[in-house]
Amino acid sequence: MSLPAFFWPPEASAHAREVDLLIGSFGAMVWLLTLPVFILMAAFAIRYRRGREVNREHSGDGNVWLEASWSIIPFLLTIGFFVWATSLFLEIRRVPEGATPIHVVAKQWMWKYEHPEGAREINDLHVPVDTPVVLVMSSEDVIHSLYVPALRIKQDVLPGRYTHLSFVAERAGTYPLRCAEFCGTDHSVMGGRLVVMRREDYARWLASARDGGRETMAQRGAALFRSAGCAACHASRRADLAPPLAGIYGRTVRLADGSSATVDEQYLRDAIVDPNRQIAAGYRPIMPTYAHALAARDIDALVAWLREGGQP
């Protein structure tokens, strides 16, 4: 047996410290509500055990005020914690402005990452310290869940849909990264490490991992835009074939059915794999699906390029 004993998991972010504070405070309140029950139960069982001479007059079999108070007071106390926990949750789910997007593709049973600068890695994820990062994640097969205990966060990774996980790691170090959603045979060994590095170390790592001159994600996306045939329509001189894509990210587009949609990562992904689900107003539904022509990381590259403006 190796290192025995239980250690509190490391806190690698401000959020982790807040979650610990929340569960600690809530735990204290829980004990406050429970201990009286346990103590009274034991005390009554001993004091009023059968055969013992003791005053049993006026024992009563109901009291509406008592019922109301022991229902409402703990409920209100808990609602206080509900507000705290929910605001903490909404905060962590809000992607910070200017966060570095790192794309994650999960598959049975590995994690693949691609940094915007083009660095790619498997299972181990390197991130800079004190920098907002957002993981843009999708799965190639079943549902997985990316879990970093030291950050107290996880998010399921779904096939066919982007989910996001954002964080600011505040302590350099190496922390475990695990798959938390059962994903088949090797679920328990689908893991890796989150390596939080000082910024200059990260820059050095990025340079070496880029292998000297590999293109950035956006450049790869731009190249795919031409090689996969997207440009034939989207950059055609015939304006009625397909909408031009430059600067489309973040805009609101009108759809053929009269509704409108904001162009985000999910919209772009859907437009590539299931183009006829949402047709832009004024265009015909003529685009074929690219679900089988493009790998998950190619779609990610196209999305990354469009996110950066989509200039061919």
Place this chain on the structure above:
Amino acid sequence: MTVRTQAGSQAADTEQADEVIEARSYLRDGHSLRSWLLTTDHKRIALLYLIAITGFFVVGAIAAALIRLDLLTPAPDLLSNEGYNRAFSIHGIVMVWFFLIPSIPSTLGNFLIPLMIGARDLAFPRLNLLSWYIYIVSGVIVLFVVIGGGVDTGWTFYTPLSSMYANGMVVATVAAVFVSGFSTILTGLNFIVTIHTLRAPGMTWGRLPLFVWSHYAVSIIFVLATPVLALTLILLAAERLFGIGVFDPALGGDPLLFQHLFWFYSHPAVYIMVLPAMGVISELVTAAARKRIFGYWFVALASLAIAVIGFMVWGHHMFVSGQSIYASAVFSFLSIAVAVPSAIKVYNWTATLYKADISIDAPLLFAMDFIGLFVAGGLTGLMLAMLAIDVHVHDTYFVVAHFHYIMVGGTVTAFFGALHFWWPKITGRMYNETLGRIAAVVILVGFNLTFFPQFLLGYEGMPRRYHVYPPEFQALNVISSTGAALLAVGYLMPAVYLLWSLRRGPRAGPNPWGATGLEWTTSSPPPTHNFTEQPVVEHGPYEYPLAHPASRGDA
């Protein structure tokens, strides 16, 4: 609740009277296998269920033993990854659908509801037998799965893993669960009709024992929730067998749709397990305290409130699934709300003990085990309902510990408490009470030793369904496995002394606990038609001191 019957009053402690009782007991009404397998007597069907669910408890427990043995070391020594996945899948599927869900309702509910309301049988005796056969058919399918190589999806069958990727016998397993659902639906229907139509004269709704109220609430869930599971499983099988895209995005489906449908059933299913247990505890506490329940209507209506609100909290299983964050906030709030009626029950049980006349017998000890473990399970459930906490501990051992506190610490403990309380009524024999008290303590210690370390493991970051784990988690896992061994001893003890009591136990008499309740006014074991004379109810339940003449001498 008082009653005019001859059965009790004539139960003088003479050998002759014992002979008479034995002779007309439901147990003596036919000895052939046929007389058991074609019986329509709710008491015999209850025993058929008891034997069957005990068998499945053993199957599930063997799988649990394999899991705990394997987790003694961080490396995959005992089982392969594949084998481990099959072990925990079978453990979950068998324990949930073939033990926990039918456990209290189909055995004790079946046995006691007619007795408690003064009826001769359930409203549809043949339907009752049919539900047992349906259960057996589904059980045979699941045993076929176990022998045929198992299934590797976990009991939750998440898509698209189950529909497109898993290698095991998914369709057969789903078929077994699908079939077993009809058994529970029929039982629920039978209970609802029985409680509405077969109450004895004077047995008003305000005089119903709380055990019956909680079974009424659970029957509503049986009837309303189980069909949703059935439909979901059909869709899953259709996708797996015929490639009809419902859940797999590659086929145009939505994987989260499955989770919504599955938890719409499976969260109420938790209340299916725990509501009957709460009904048991209300009976055990009042009988030991010899006192009216504190806040009868609050306890009774809390069961219905749990049944209703329980249908609106399923999304708390999906806080990190990618569902809308606003939906998550609403589900979080509702999950906190559903804790209120449970808390009301716990406070009322405690208040019932105040100024009571408490006999500290095995049933009370089991009831106190239940209250302690259920409170721990419930409050950690409240922690899980807090969004920011759940994001960290979701799908970790924290959740595993939490639901075992509810399902095992709660339901299984209540099941054992109920067995100890009504065993004399069911068999006419008394077991060794000292051993009973010891078992209640061993189970409490063994349980906490097994599952408390898992809260720590979860917070430390050990995900559930992990077969290979980092070495720093070993110490806590070893403690947990040791506790499991002790827990197994605690569960085996009653099996031994209860069976022993069948041959050697002293005769119990009609009312060994000096409890109220119509079931204690008839002989032990009861005659085939329960009462020799139509009972007429003149008081509420739990009317102590006892007025009917069948009470124990020291009442």
